[in-house]
Amino acid sequence: MPQGNSAATRDARHILHGYCNLADQRKNGPSVISGGQGIYVFDENGNAFLEAAAGMWCTAFGFNDEELIEAAIEQLYKLPYYHTLAYKSVNPAIDLAEKLSKIVPIHNAKFHFALSGSEANDFLIKFTRYYNNSIGRPEKKKIISRINGFHGATLGAASLSGIPVMHKAFDLPIKDIIHITEPNWFHNAYIGENSNDFTNRLVKELENTIISEGPETIAGFIAEPISGAGGVIIPPSNYYPRIQKILDHHDIMFFADEVICGFGRTGKMWGCESMDIQPSTMTLAKSLTSGYQPLSALVINDTMYQGMEKGCDNIGFFGHGTTYGGHPVSCAVALKVLDIFESRNMLKHISKVSAHFEKRIAEFKKHPLVGNVRSKGLLGAIELVADKNKKRFFEPKGSVAKRLRDLAEERHRLIVRQVPCGDTCAFSPPLIITENEIDDMFGRFSLALDQITDEITKEGLINKI
Ligand SMILES: Cc1ncc(COP(=O)(O)O)c(C=O)c1O
The missing domain is CATH 3.40.640.10 (Type I PLP-dependent aspartate aminotransferase-like (Major domain))
Structure with a gap:
C-alpha cells in the first residue's frame, strides 16, 4: 500500500485506471511519471527510465521535442x-x-x-x-x-x-x-x-x-x-x-x-x-x-x-x-x-536505425528462453517459451513476461510493454532513437532476461537448459 500522502497514494485513492487489476492498482499505486527527455522518462524520485514502448506506442519524437x-x-x-x-x-x-x-x-x-x-x-x-x-x-x-x-x-x-x-x-x-x-x-x-x-x-x-x-x-x-x-x-x-x-x-x-x-x-x-x-x-x-x-x-x-x-x-x-x-x-x-x-528526414533516419534494431532484436533468437522474435521497422517483439524445442508455452499465460517486464523496470530502468499474446514483450521505442540507444535498450533487456532465466530455472519452470 503506498504510504503517506505521496502522489501514488492520492492516485490510488481517487483514480480508476485502465488495463490493470483494479485491486492491485489500488493496493500498490502506480509509478508516477513526472518528466521526460529524449527517449527517457523520469519518475517522481528522479529515476530515469528508457522508454522502449514510446509511452503507449505513441511518442514518436520522445518526451521533450521543442518544436x-x-x-x-x-x-x-x-x-x-x-x-x-x-x-x-x-x-x-x-x-x-x-x-x-x-x-x-x-x-x-x-x-x-x-x-x-x-x-x-x-x-x-x-x-x-x-x-x-x-x-x-x-x-x-x-x-x-x-x-x-x-x-x-x-x-x-x-x-x-x-x-x-x-x-x-x-x-x-x-x-x-x-x-x-x-x-x-x-x-x-x-x-x-x-x-x-x-x-x-x-x-x-x-x-x-x-x-x-x-x-x-x-x-x-x-x-x-x-x-x-x-x-x-x-x-x-x-x-x-x-x-x-x-x-x-x-x-x-x-x-x-x-x-x-x-x-x-x-x-x-x-x-x-x-x-x-x-x-x-x-x-x-x-x-x-x-x-x-x-x-x-x-x-x-x-x-x-x-x-x-x-x-x-x-x-x-x-x-x-x-x-x-x-x-x-x-x-x-x-x-x-x-x-x-x-x-529531419525521418524516414531516412528510421531506415538507418531500424536495420540496427532488427539485427539486435534478432540476436535474442539464440536465447534459451526465447521462442520467437518478430520485427519490422522499429516495431518488435520477443516471445518467451518454457520449452523451445517442443514450443511449450508458460502457464498461466503471460506470467513470466509480466515478471520480466517488472524486473526490467525495477532493476534496469527499462520500460517495455507486455502484450497479451503468449509471454511477449513488445518494443516500439520513440522513432528518434539512435543506434547507441538501441544497444542500451537491448543491453538492459538482455540483463533482465538472463536474470529471469536464472530465477525460473531455479523454480523448475523451464526445461533444463
Ligand atoms: C491499433 C490500435 N487501434 C486503436 C487504438 C485505440 O486508440 P486510443 O487508445 O487512442 O483510443 C489503439 C490503442 O492502443 C491501437 O493500438
Missing part, C-alpha cells in the same frame, strides 16, 4: 479552441487535412478528426452504417475483424477488438462484428504447416465466413497491418494481397487501423505500404501528434464520402460530431509532426 511544444504554445496563443461543427472550421484542421491528403494512400480522401483511436474506429462503424444505408444497402453492415486484434476501448472499438478480456462482463461485442483467426503463425500454425499453407487456410476461413454470412451482409474487414497490442503479429508476406483479392471480389472494404503502424513505425510512412494493402479507410492516431495532444483522424475514400453525402441530402442533416474533433491545438501539433518528418 512540437512550441507549436502547441503558439496555437494556444492564436486560438486555443474552436469547433469544426455546424459550418465552422479552424485553420490548423484545414491545413492538416490538406497535407495528409497528399501522403495517404487513398485518392481524394476525406478526413474526419476525433480525439482518440477508439473514437475514430467507433465512428468508422457509424460511417459504415450511414454509407450503406445511404446507398440503399441497409443489410451490408457486418465487419470482419480478427481474434487478438486491438482497435480501442469504446463500445464499438472494443467490439472490433478481439481480446476476450475486453468483452467479458462488458456485454460485448455488439452485433454485426465477426472475429476470425489472426495471422499468428507461431501460435496458430498446425504442426508441420508451412507459412503458405497457413495463409491458404486463413484465406479459406475468410472466404467461408463471407459465404456463410452472405457477402451482401459484409461491409468491411478491419486489420492493423501489423497488430501491436495483440503481440506484434507480422503476417506472411502473401497474406494481405490474398485477403484483399477476396475482399475486392465480394465488394468488401479494407479498413486499415494505422493507429500504431502509421507514421514510419514499420519503416515506411504507412503500415499499408509495408504490408502491401490498398485501404478504403484508415484510422490514424498516436504518432499523428507524437502523443503530445489527443488527436485521431478517420480517413475515408471518395466512394464512401459520396455515398454519405447523398444519404445526408435525403435525411437533411448529418447527425454526428464532437466538441473537440479537429481541435486547433492538436492539429497544429500534428502539422508540426508532418513538418518534422520532412525537415
